[in-house]
Amino acid sequence: MFKIFEPGKIFLITSKAPKYVMILFIIVLSIGLLEALIFSPEDYKQSHSVRIMYVHVPAAWISLGIFSSVAFLSLVGYIFKNKNFFLIAKSLAPSGLVFNIIALVTGSIWGKPTWGTWWAWDARITSMLILALFYVMYLIAWRIYEDKEQVLKITTTITIIGIVNVPIIKYSVDWWNTLHQPASINILSKSSIHSSMMFPLLVMTAAFALFSLLIFLMKYNTELIKIKNKGLDRL
Amino acid sequence: MYGRKVKLRFIFIILILLSLTLSVFLVIKSLEENVIYFKSPSDVKLLGKLDKNQIRIGGMVKENSIKIKSNEVNFIITDFKNEINVTYSGVVPNLFSEGKGVVAEGYLKDRSFFEASKILAKHDENYMPPEVKEALGEK
Numbered sequence: 206m207f208k209i210f211e212p213g214k215i216f217l218i219t220s221k222a223p224k225y226v227m228i229l230f231i232i233v234l235s236i237g238l239l240e241a242l243i244f245s246p247e248d249y250k251q252s253h254s255v256r257i258m259y260v261h262v263p264a265a266w267i268s269l270g271i272f273s274s275v276a277f278l279s280l281v282g283y284i285f286k287n288k289n290f291f292l293i294a295k296s297l298a299p300s301g302l303v304f305n306i307i308a309l310v311t312g313s314i315w316g317k318p319t320w321g322t323w324w325a326w327d328a329r330i331t332s333m334l335i336l337a338l339f340y341v342m343y344l345i346a347w348r349i350y351e352d353k354e355q356v357l358k359i360t361t362t363i364t365i366i367g368i369v370n371v372p373i374i375k376y377s378v379d380w381w382n383t384l385h386q387p388a389s390i391n392i393l394s395k396s397s398i399h400s401s402m403m404f405p406l407l408v409m410t411a412a413f414a415l416f417s418l419l420i421f422l423m424k425y426n427t428e429l430i431k432i433k434n435k436g437l438d439r440l
Numbered sequence: 441m442y443g444r445k446v447k448l449r450f451i452f453i454i455l456i457l458l459s460l461t462l463s464v465f466l467v468i469k470s471l472e473e474n475v476i477y478f479k480s481p482s483d484v485k486l487l488g489k490l491d492k493n494q495i496r497i498g499g500m501v502k503e504n505s506i507k508i509k510s511n512e513v514n515f516i517i518t519d520f521k522n523e524i525n526v527t528y529s530g531v532v533p534n535l536f537s538e539g540k541g542v543v544a545e546g547y548l549k550d551r552s553f554f555e556a557s558k559i560l561a562k563h564d565e566n567y568m569p570p571e572v573k574e575a576l577g578e579k
Contacts, residue, residue, distance in 0.1 A: 246569030250535060255567060284449045285442075320543075320560045321533030327477035365453070369460050373468075382476045382498060384543055389565040399568035 216433075219426040223419055230415040237412045240405035248402075255402070257315040263410040265308035265333070267417055269371060271301030272336060275343070276368035279361045291357050294364070295347055296424035300417040302340035309333060320384060328377035329385035332370055339367035478543045481522035490548050497524055497554055498543040498562060506538055517542060517554075528556040535561035 241259035248255035275294040282290030312330065313323050324330070343363045350356035378387040389398040396403065468475060478498035497517055505516035512529045515538075526544050536542060541562030546555050568576075 246571070248567055249570040249573035250540075251563065258567070280453050284446060284453060286446075319533070319535055319563050321536075322558075322560055325477065325560070328475050365456055366460065369457075369464050373464075381472070382478050382480070384477050384498075384560060384562060386563050386565045389567060397566045399572055401569060402567050 216426070216429045219422050219429060223422045223426070226415060226419045226422060230412060230419055233408060233415055234412040237405060237408035240408055245405045246399075246401055251319055254315060254318050257311050258402075259405050259409045261308055261311040261315060262406060263413045264304040264311065266410060267413045268301050268305035268308055268336065268340075269374060271297050271304070271417060272340065272364075272367060273371055275301065276364035276371075279364040283357070283361045288353075288357070291360065292428045293421075293425060294360070296421050296428055297417070298340060298343055299424060300420040302337065302344060303420075304413060304417070305333070305337045305340055309337060325384045327383040327385055328381045329374065329383050332374045332377055335370055336367070336374060339363060339370065343367070480519040481517055481524045482519055484524060484548065484551060485522050487551075490550065492547075494545065494547060494557070496543055496545045497526070498541065499524075501536070501538050501540055501542050503538050513559075515542075517544060524552055524554050526554045526556050528559055530559070532559050533561040535563060540564070 237259070241256055245256070245259075247253050275298050278290045278294035278297070282288065282294065309330075312333075316325070317323050343360055346359045346363060347356060350359060377383060378385055390396045390403070390406075398406070478496035480499055481497065484497060499517040499519040502516040502518045502523065505514075507514045512527060513532060514525065514527050517524045517526055526546075528544065528546075536559060541564055543560040543562050544554060544556040545558040545560070547557075548554055
């Protein structure tokens, strides 16, 4: 069923693609930063500190998206006993953790001038911190356990517990009173963010997604080289 | 199409996810008191007895309710059903203003009087340039 995931064919892509993704990333990031820092208007209430949002929100989205993908890949890998899925998940995780930390730090920097505090133990922020801890646990597990069978079981366990947290992060602002504001962007109803601010937000999201793709390709390429060096042409 | 083992593992994963979600739901449901970041003035009205501990109250700053004398700020937090008078001495955040969200941390003196030790401004989910805000205001 998963013939297209044969390492030999993928290796051709992962060894060549990073260059092009890098170029694309730099172009999209430059457009995004120009839009976010210079051309987009200031907010009526928070004036220029709104610009932090263009980094904060995409970073949070990407880190949530990557954790969901990691969990999904681990579970599918576990059900079909396909080790390649675990390697894809392993290669995705680091950039997810980086964006998770970026979201927490930029949120904190934004919180000080806006809310008047660096940190609040409200449901959204705390659940985001828990997600970061799950990322760290996941990545550490890969480093600790040498035994292949063992590491697959442990990382799957971590992701299956961690994935329960993801809907909590998403809906925490709707379910409970939180200091964090509810979502501004809704797919089904009208968004409460002006279109002039929506554009840089989407470009920055694309830039961050490209960055994750770039890191993923490089990481995954390394994993494939490791397998090659072991003299195995299959997983 | 798939082996028996694959089906079993699939059912296994689904069961684990279901039971985890259910237990997390139950835990959070029973801890709801602590999960919410602040109480609304209506919640305070419904309190059985006054809380001696530090609590947070959130809502809107009522229009024309901010009174500043020397270093003390007085204002009213409203959720459009009930109101609470708040007194606070100290620096308020930049975004603290009338008609906007606020969270006050401190102690209840009685059901309608609150002494805050910390004020946080709550930002809403609306983002727009100043010109758009003005245009909206004129309508």
